[in-house]
Amino acid sequence: MKEYKILGEKDTRSGFAEGLLEAGRENENVVALCADLTPSVRMDLFAKEFPERFFQTGIAESNMVSIASGMALSGKIAFVGSFAAFSTGRVYDQIRQSVAYSDCNVKIAGSHAGITLGEDGATHQILEDIGLMRMMPNMVVINPCDFNQTKQATLAAARYKGPVYLRYGRPKVPVFMPEDMPFEIGKAITLNEGKDVSLFATGHLVWQALEACKLLEAEGISAEVINIHTIKPLDETAVLESVKKTGCAVSCEEHMYNGGLGDAVAQLLVRNYPAPMEFVGIDDQFGQSGKPMQLMQHYHLMAEDIVIAAKKAIKRK
C-alpha cells in the first residue's frame, strides 16, 4: 500500500484556528462568535488579530447562533464556535429556523466532537451531531481527519456560500495529509487503492483505517481506503465506484451508527448497489469518562476493530 508518513501530532482544533485566521485575512467579511470557550475551540488567534470582528456572546449558544444568522443575512460570513455538543444539539432549533431554513451563510464549528473529548464524559461527548446536521436541508457536513485537512476545510467552508457544519476534535492525532492539499467540499479522497474491501472513513478514524489497511495487507487482503471528509453532500460516485470494484464496504467513524457516515453510505448502497457492509462506530449508547485512546479501544474504534469488520464484510460477499 501507499506509505503515509506521520508529519507530527497535532489537534484538529488547531487546524481550525489557523484556517479561521487565514480566512479572516482573506476576507474582511469573516466574523467569529464564541460562547465563552474561545481558547478551547481555538478562536483565540482570530480574536486576537481581529478584535473588531470577534463577538463574545457569553454562555448563550442560542443567542450566538441567531446573532450569526442576522450578521450572515447582512452579508457577513459568520463562524460560531462551541463544543460540538453545544453548537449542534443544544441549538438545533436555532440552526434549523435561523440558519438552515433561512439559508444563512453561517459556519457552525463543533470542537471536541466525539468520544475523544475524553475525561469530561458523556454530557460533552456528542456522538449524534453528524446525524443531527445531516438531516438538516441546506446543511453541508464536514469532518476532516487531521490538522492540515482541518485548516484547508475551514478555508473552504469560508469560501462556500451557505450553512456548513465543521466538526473537529480535541486530542493530538497524526498529521498525514499534505499541508497544501486544497479542500474540495463533497469530493472524497482515495488514500489507497484496493480490490477486496472499501474502507470509508471520516475524521479521526481515517488514520485508523490506514493502519487497518496495513494490517490487512499483511494478511494478503487488499483494502481501498477513502477519506470521506464531507459527509453531506456525500461523494456518491466515489462510494459506488469503489464498492462496485471491491464488492463490500466498512464505514469508520467516531459517531453513532444512527445518522452517521455509515447510514449515509448504507442508504446509497441499498438504493443503487446492494452489497455487504459493516459499521465501525458506536451503537446507540452514550460515552463515558476516560483517556481518549482508552475510549477508542473501549468502544472498538481502533484499526484492529476495522480489520475485524473488514474480514466480516468480505466473508459475507
Added chain:
Amino acid sequence: MKSTKELQDIATQVRRDVLRMVNSCQSGHPGGSLGCADLFTALYFNTMNVSPDNFTREGKGEDMFFLSIGHIAPVWYSTLARRGYFPVKELATLRQLGSRLQGHPSYSSKLPGVRAASGSLGQGMSVAIGAALAKKLNGDSNLVYSLHGDGEIEEGQIWEAAMFAGANGVDNLVSIIDNNGVQIDGRCKDVCGVVNLKEKFLSFGWDVLECDGNDMQALLDTLKECKQHAHKGKPVMLVMKTKMGKGVDFMEDNNGWHGKAPNDEQTQNALSQLKETLGDY
C-alpha cells in the same frame, strides 16, 4: 408624508386584509395581527427608511425589520403588499400550496420584505442584533427594528439577547413588545408572570419607552422618540400596549382569537366594523 388620518385608513384596510386572508384559508392568527395593524402601518409608512422597489436581503443603507412572532405574518404580509413590496392580489394566496405567503414567514419562499424565517419563538431579537452589529461593522447608521410578543418573552433566548444587547450597547436596535397581555393559554401574567416589562428591560441596560399601540398619533410620536434615543449607547425597547383583535368587537381582548380563523358569518360581521378604505384585494 402621510397624515395621521391617512395612516389610520391604511391600518383599517390592513385589518380587512387580515380578516379576509385568514377567513379564506380558514387558518392563521387574526388576534395579534389585528392588534399590531397600527404599528405595522406606522413603521412601514412613516417611521422606517425602506426601499420597497429595491428590496435586498442585506438591507444596506436602509432600516431593517424582523418579525420575531412569525404567527402574525398576515398583518406583515398585508402591510408589505400595501407598501408596494409585492402585488396586493397575492394576499389571496396565504397558506396555499406553492405560495410565497407561507403560514409563518420564510426566506426560502423569497417574498420581498422577508429576510429570515420566524415562527419558532424567541429567536428574532438575536437575529436583529446580528443585523445591527453588521450595520455597525459596515458603517451604516440606519436602524434595525424587531417585534416581539409579551408571551414570547417567556422564551429564555429573549433574555440572552437582552443581556447581550445591553452589555454591548447595541444602540442601533429598536425592539418592540406587543403587550396585549394574552397568550394561547390565558393571561400572560397568569401563565408565567409576564409583568413589569419596563423594569425588566431597564435592569438589562435598555432605554425603555411605552405607548398605546392602538393610538396612531401616540405611536408615531413614540416611534419618533425611539429614533432619537438610538445611537446613544443603549438598545431601545418600546413596550406597546395593544388589544388583541383590535377593531373587531367580538375579538377584542379575547385570547380565543389568537390562532383561530373566523367563519364566513363572523368575517362578514367583522368586516362590517371596518371600512374599506383602499379597496379590497
